[in-house]
Amino acid sequence: MSEVTRPGGTRAIARDAVRARISEVAVDLFDEHGFDNVTVEQIAATVGVSPRSVHRYFPAKEDTVIGDPAGWGEHVRDQLAARPSEEPIWDALLASYEALLATPGRSEVQGRKAMRVLGSTPALRARNLEKHLLWARLLVPVVAERLEGDYRTLRAETIVQASLACFDIALTAWAETDAADSAVELLRRSFGALQPTA
Amino acid sequence: MSEVTRPGGTRAIARDAVRARISEVAVDLFDEHGFDNVTVEQIAATVGVSPRSVHRYFPAKEDTVIGDPAGWGEHVRDQLAARPSEEPIWDALLASYEALLATPGRSEVQGRKAMRVLGSTPALRARNLEKHLLWARLLVPVVAERLEGDYRTLRAETIVQASLACFDIALTAWAETDAADSAVELLRRSFGALQPTA
DNA sequence: GCCTAATATGTCAGACTCTGCCACTTCTGG
DNA sequence: CCAGAAGTGGCAGAGTCTGACATATTAGGC
Structure with a gap:
């Protein structure tokens, strides 16, 4: 997944290209040496910029891998809001994430490399999960609207966060070197783990 | 939730007391001023120790709020492993978390204050999620053993992460000032949100 | 093409977190 | 009482990150 494309002139294009380049270099270095063994200074030197500039493009070192998921959260929210209102909520969520996976992004x-790097360091993975909580804030109101009965917000929170866990687990599994399944197939598997079978 | 009680003589008792004191002071300061506005130096000064000592007791500043998750994760894992093997997995997980909540700890x-502080800052939330990952590593093998069929690890991962989300959401709701329900009641509610109703 | 305002960049100092090292202090238990 | 174990604080330094500022670059209007 890469950044949301934003129209804004040549400078915006240049900015996105610099971001992509820094991120690409960072992910390669992390993949090769491990996240904790690569410094911001090293990333900057490899790209050919100053560390100060790296920090201008990415608030934190982790964000060179994670990127900025905010735009994608809005995308999922929009997909979810557009699903038929009588559709079961789990089906609607699954379809929304699938639409996201079908969107062009990183090669x-x-x-896969970025996901592998993400899964290799607990702090990095946790920060990624934390960023995805932003998605929860966008999705919970949409889900709550489809629920009836007591504790709607609590239940909506639960369903949304469980679905985010499915998404994370599916992508993590997909990133494993020998994974033969597509990301969508694995997503369906993890969603299926929470469906009625008992 | 406080530290796991470990027999080990007067020194262990003293260590636990120092940890508890540092944590109490930290949570109070964070609650009053915000996590990012309170330095480790300030916590140390208020307690009456050096910053170096604070770092001896807590690997990271965030851990002054979160505590040591390893002991509690093992506790939950042990509770889960001791459940009857024919019990539905969700019931077994719920019972294990309930046993944890029944363990004496912080007032x-x-x-409540610690949970509120936990939810207030991205860095704290992320570190808390990292704790979830640690627990997951302990719980997934136990859950996977109770599953049959394909993709057992993926499904176990999903179930465990979803249950941890339930736990987190319940505690967060409980920490809200006006929450009238007990933590156990809220935990049952969030678990219920993932049970067959559709 | 020229010029100007807007934007991007690098240098620098400093704040904060965290770690290893070491000298010194405290304390437990035989 | 005493020795060894454990605890403490001071210190330097590494790494991340930020604000300030001077300088460089560039887009776009004329």
Whole structure:
């Protein structure tokens, strides 16, 4: 997954290109040496900019891998809001995430590498999860509207966060080197783990 | 939730008391001024120790709020492993978390305050999620053993992460000032949100 | 093409978190 | 009482990150 494309002139294009380049270099270095063994200074030197500039493009070192998921959260929210209102909520969520996975972004090779890096360091993975909580804030009102009965917000929170866990687990599994399944197939598997079977 | 009680003589007792004191002071300061506005130096000064000592007791500043998750994760894992093997997995997980909540620890006031502080800052939330990952590593093998069929690890991961989300959401709701329900009641509500109703 | 305002960049100092090292202090238990 | 174990604080330094500021670059209007 890469950044949301924003129209804004040549400078915006240049900015996005610099961001992408820094991120690409960072992910490669992390993949090779481990996140904790690569400094911001090293990333900057490899790209050919100053550390100060790296920090201008990415608030934190982790964000060179994670990127800025905010735009994608809005995308999922919009997809979810557009689902038929009588559709079961789990089906609606699954379809919304699938639509997201169908959106062009990083190449498959780079995407897998980034996910592998993400899964290799607990702090990095946790920060990624924390960023995805932003998605929860966008999705919970939409889900709550489809629920009836007591504790609607609590239940909506639960369903949304469980679905985010499915998404994370599916992508993590997909990133494993020998994974033969597509990300969508694995997503369906993890969603299925929470469906009525008992 | 406080530290796991470990027999080990007077020194262990003293260590636990120092940890508890540092944590109490930290949570109070964070609650009053915000996590990012309170330095480790300030916590140390208020307690009457050096910053170096604070770092001896807590690997990271965030851990002054979160505590040591390893002991509690093992506790939950042990509770889960001791459940009857034919019990539905969701019931077994719920019972294990309930047993954890029944363990004496911080006072209710301090517990609520810590949960509120936990939810207030991205860095704290992320570190708390990292704790979830640690627990997951302990719980997934136990859950996977109770599953049959394909993709057992993926499904176990999903179930465990979803249950941890339930736990987190319940505690967060409980920490809200006007919450009238007990933490256990809220935990049952969030678990219920993932049970067959559709 | 020229010029100007807007934007981008690098240098620098400093704040904060965290770690390893070491000298010194405290304390437990035989 | 005493020795060894454990605890403490001071210190330097590494790494991340931020604000300030001077300088460089560039887009766009004329």
